[in-house]
Structure formats: C-alpha cells, structure tokens
Amino acid sequence: MDPYDYVDLVADTVTGNYLDHGVRVNSVFTSYRLFGSSFSQRFGDLAGRSFSPIENLTFVLIPVGATQRETVTVPFLHIFTGNSFSDKDS
Numbered sequence: 001m002d003p004y005d006y007v008d009l010v011a012d013t014v015t016g017n018y019l020d021h022g023v024r025v026n027s028v029f030t031s032y033r034l035f036g037s038s039f040s041q042r043f044g045d046l047a048g049r050s051f052s053p054i055e056n057l058t059f060v061l062i063p064v065g066a067t068q069r070e071t072v073t074v075p076f077l078h079i080f081t082g083n084s085f086s087d088k089d090s
Helices: 003-013 021-029
Strands: 028-035 038-043 055-062 068-073
Touching: 003 021, 021 028
Parallel strands: none
Antiparallel strands: 028 038, 055 068
C-alpha cells in the first residue's frame, strides 16, 4: 500500500479526535497535549494506538543515496514512552 494511502486509512478509521481530515492526518504522526500546566508530545496513531491489532509495520523504501529498495520491519511497541531525558546521552 502506498504510504500516504495508509496514513489516510489510519486517519479515516482510527484517529477520531478532529473533524478536519488534514488535522487527523497530522495526528497520525504526532500531536501535543496539555495536562494541567504540563505540555508534552504524544505518539501519533500510527505508532501509539491503544490496543493495536498489529505487531509491526513493514516499510519498503529506498534510502537516501541508494538505488535499491530495502524492506524494513519496525516492531510495534505499545505505548512505550521511555525514560525521561535531558540530553542526547540520556
């Protein structure tokens, strides 16, 4: 499936927070939230769906500077937000 078509599918069938299709498409990748006085970024619906039926995403791509297609499988880590960090070494 074409990547943008897949993003459209997720925006149409999973993302339900916004009426505008363009805003739903953006939230497939990421969005921001305000909780009390705390501002944070959240995973988009492509990677952060609750109770996702998928275990991984497989992409076929051509890396920058390459001429051959490559298949990359990215495991789906359910709502993993990691540890807090304050610099690149953390």
